[in-house]
Amino acid sequence: MSTTNISLEDIYQLAFDCLTKAGADQANADAVANTVMCAERDGSVSHGLFRIPGYIATLNSGKVNGKANPQPEQVTPALVRCHGQNGHAPLAISRSIEMLAQSAKTCGIAALNITHSHHFAALWHEVEALAEHNLVGFACVSYMPAVAPAGGSEALFGTNPIAFAWPRPNNTPLVFDMATASMAVGEVKIAARDGHKVPMGTGLGPNGELTDDPAEILKGVLLPFGAYKGSAIAMMVELMAGPMVGENLSFETKQNDNADGGPPQGGEFILAISPEIMGGSDWANHAEKLFAKLEAMEGIRLPGSRRHKLRADNSPRAVNSDLIEQLKTLAQ
């Protein structure tokens, strides 16, 4: 694969220009471009510039409103809701996180429901934003059917990621963000593009057989991580990001989508918890005792540490050259 070095500023600008060219207003283009730049910066390539053609497709098809003006509302002291006005999710999320954080600092625990928005980004953004408030964050989202329930061979669940952040005052938070699928669709697509195999157990081919060929899995179905237990968690995400917040299940999302290749409409459930109110003033020092034990074990890395290490490096990133050329054309 040929790559081109491109600065973080230029990654942001390229994304921003593509989005405004396709009809997004400043606020929406800024929120999405920032999300995409952060993904490239942190090495989360499958959520970086790779996603821009999909974002643009939804603006061009009219499925997504590039001028959405989402406003969070305080439903109860512990519940914030934000109707996404049919826009891309990043603006709805960034406008709502502060209200969620304040609610959690008052009540000890609070939730944010994002509805009527279009999700195409990683979830660590929002849980890290909560961790910066010294709050514990949890988020989940569903998507289009791509994963068969354990024991089945037909797609019903989305890749249904969950993310969790634990704040570490004066340090980067501990964060994980993972598909409840054995692998994220974006990773399978990149493996297929780059000609890599994937581990057996990742998914089934179009005839229901196990395969290590990502191209076959993209024609077939992914499996959940961790067999029946992972499947139960994938189902929990369907319910939490769907009926619990008043949004679609993955299979409904697909039925309602116009198949333009970009993110469909879906819901997101975000939880914020104050460990200070719940557990008392020693919470941070206390948790460090667990992290010290983990770090003392050979071969164990704290979740999120690779991304945070990459983040500290502001130098240009190597991005697929064909993708950059494609985006430059789209931006003009």
Added chain:
Amino acid sequence: MSTTNISLEDIYQLAFDCLTKAGADQANADAVANTVMCAERDGSVSHGLFRIPGYIATLNSGKVNGKANPQPEQVTPALVRCHGQNGHAPLAISRSIEMLAQSAKTCGIAALNITHSHHFAALWHEVEALAEHNLVGFACVSYMPAVAPAGGSEALFGTNPIAFAWPRPNNTPLVFDMATASMAVGEVKIAARDGHKVPMGTGLGPNGELTDDPAEILKGVLLPFGAYKGSAIAMMVELMAGPMVGENLSFETKQNDNADGGPPQGGEFILAISPEIMGGSDWANHAEKLFAKLEAMEGIRLPGSRRHKLRADNSPRAVNSDLIEQLKTLAQ
């Protein structure tokens, strides 16, 4: 294995008599005996009468206060805390669930922290109790180190179960309750007792090697379900049921325990969510669309359905005969 048929009433009474004989008062003995009877009734044998010798050991050793009088307190409109007064957990939980449910019905979301109590039971009790209020329930608890983080070979995490319940008005709820270990310690113990093998990947023997012999794993260490992803969830439970609620991490629990064989002190985090407030009045019908899809798939069973089917049968249960004789002696 020789078994004896024993009625549900006699299971309760045998447990109750053992506990009061060992010094528990009526309220505490009733709460624990009810939990044990429900486990036997629902086929959750590893949490049934099998646990009574452990409960009794903690009363005999003085580690657990059999006369604890826990009282829940409303910390914020969305947060309930219950100091367990060093008793067994069932009484603290049963006394706090109603306050938690009312908080969730007011705020849309609420949490309950149980501290200073001793956990030895399944978690589906408390999440099902929330589902009976038409609330979504989530619970997690940590325990003594028995599980190595993925990539390691030294026990650090407890088996750290998580439970989830989704209410189904006019039906039994959808419930899962699972260890984030590949298998619960109780199941490994029963496999060892009955001479069964366990699947490879369940755990490591005392020298860090993979084995299918449950007796070797009991001398070694369990592994998390689902490799790195399951390990991340096990870590989340350590934090949520530990520092987040002001209670011990699993490794601290072990350091503080007197090794009497019964449940050590630990924390529990319980979450209750009103889908009515969050998602609107269609939440229940909406979720049924997912369950209908799942039930239409060959070989897929909704989580919890086996237990609920067993529950409908009030006939006597077949219990290990040696265990019954042991408990009858302890009750006298």
